[in-house]
Amino acid sequence: MTRELGLALRQKRQDHQWTKAQLIMRIRTTAQRHGFSVPKDESISRRISSWENGHTRPDEFYLPLLCEIYGCSPDDLGYGGDEPDATADEATAALLLQLDTARNVDAALIEGMRMQTDIIRMKDRKLGAAVLADEMGAHLRQTSELLRFSVFRTEREGLAFVLADASALAGWQAIDTGSLHTSWEHFERAKSAAREAGDPTLLAFATAEQAYVLLELQRPQQAVELIQHAHHAERNRLPALMRAWLYAAEAEAHATLGDQSTALRTMDAAAGELPTEGSNPDFPYLALNLVHLARWRGNVLASLGDAQAIDDLSRALEGMGSGAFTRAEAGLHVDLAGALIANGDSAEARAHLKRARTLVEIAGSARQRRRVEQLTQRL
16 A cells, blocks of 8 residues: 555545544444444544555445545545555455354364364374374364354354364374474463363363473473472362373372382372273363273383382283274383383393384384383393
């Protein structure tokens, strides 16, 4: 836009000897006469300055009002033959399309998108993160786009839940593939979306999972503090299953610090909170039952060099079965191998490392592959 474009409009106001405040009053009364409302005076004043300085042109709402107020045509105001900025038109058209697309979001679509996250989660557990990168990326982009242009609270909260859940899953996948910066960003998005969704359980989950980035960065004390913050910020609103999960995660961080007594005490607290039925379909992101808790306890004991880890991990391996949680099963075999090496049983440790290596290749887990290589060197 050029300054000359606004000269005619400024001249019209000066010819009528109106101040901006007087023109604003006429814009407001003319719009009200037609049944329209307009924003506050300060907003209209900024628009007038922008028009008269040639920075922008009146849009399809304000231009007819100005023509009526001045009793003239768009040509008389300098806008008749001038075409709008093509780029601005394209941007407006794109915005309208995005808003119209987001208007199609309803409860059924949101439920379908939640199911899509669950399907990706199931694939992730069986196949690993690497083969799902494109699918997860597309899901996150689509959900973010719909949330950005949704207007009403109900739809926004539903989409925010989907985005928080999917982002937390993507964050864990990025940890597994060794992309720690990307993982941190996913968890930041997950926490922000969980807040908009008004879901304290999902917020606590995403916050505590982010602590695993700190563990990977060799900052276990910060990880402990972050998990404790996630647990206690809104503890009274968290279900028992979430509290059990948080205690177990905290125990793992304490074990990384080498604090055996606190780690075992916190793991006992996890067992005390765990509901009898374990995993709950209302919290699909929480895979926790007696078998998974035994696996977690075995991991903690193994990292502490406690021989009891062998019994816990063996029971967990029997209870887990094969194929449902490929990456978790790989981790189990790695933990068992580490415990067996510490116990002097190299032959059986080799067998578990061999199985772990096969599962790691299926899951594409850089994190577990690194652990396999470290234990192989110890052998």
